[in-house]
Amino acid sequence: MSNDFRMKTVPEAKALEQVGDRWTLLILWASLNGISRFDDYQRELGVARNILSTRLRRLVDSGLLAKRPVHEGARRLEYRVTAKGQELHGPLREIEAWGARWKDR
Template identity: 50%
Template sequence: MALPRTYESLDCSVARALEVIGDRWTLLVIRSAFQGVRRFDDFQETLGIARNVLADRLTRLCDEGLLRRVPYQERPERHEYRLTRKGVELWPALVSLMLWGDRYYAPEGPPVLVSHKGCDGHVADGLVCSSCGRALEPHEVEPVPGPGVRD
C-alpha cells in the first residue's frame, strides 16, 4: 500500500513540510543545488536519477518556490535552476540531517565535509565552524571530500 502524498488530516508542520521535500530524490536535488549544480543534465549526471523523475522533482520544487528557473540559452531554450530564499532556508535542516547521517551511518567517516571558506574548520553541530566557532551561513561554506569518500 502506497503512502498518501498529502497529510491533510494531520495538523502538523512536519507533515506539511514532508509533502514538499519528503522523498529522497527531492532532498538530493536540493543538496546538489547547494553544491552548485544548476542545469538539468548536471543534476541527472550527478544523481543518476531518471530524467522523468528529475523533471517532476524540479517542476515541483519550482512550483513550491524552492527553486526558480532562469534562462541561460535562447536557441534551443534552456534553463538552469537556482535556489530561492525559501530553498536556501532549508540549509540548516539539510546540514543537520547530513551531520546526523555522518554520526550514525558513516563508519569510515563523513564522505563529504562542509568546509568553512578561508578557515581550516568544518561545519559542526549548531552550524558553527569547528575551528573558529563562527556561526556559518550557506555562502560561507563549500563541500570537500571527507575521510569516508569512496573512490
C-alpha cells in the same frame, strides 16, 4: 478531529509534502551546492530523467527553486535556489551530519 486532518495541517506534514522524498532532498542538496542544470543533476545524482523532471517541477511549484534561462534569449534553463530553499541549508547540513554519525550503525 481526524488524524487525516491533523496530518494535513501540522507544520511537519506541510514541510514533508514539499521535500519529503529522497530525490527531492538530493536535488535540493545538489542545488545548494552549485548544481543548476538538468544534465548536471542527472550526471551528479544518477536520477532517471522522468523522476528528475517531476521533482524539479515540484521544487519550482513549491517555491524552493526558481527556473530561468541560462542567459537572455537562451532556450536552456537553469534552476536556482530561492530564499525559501536557502532556509533549508542548515537543516540539510544537520541531516548530513546525522547520517555521517549513523551510517555504519
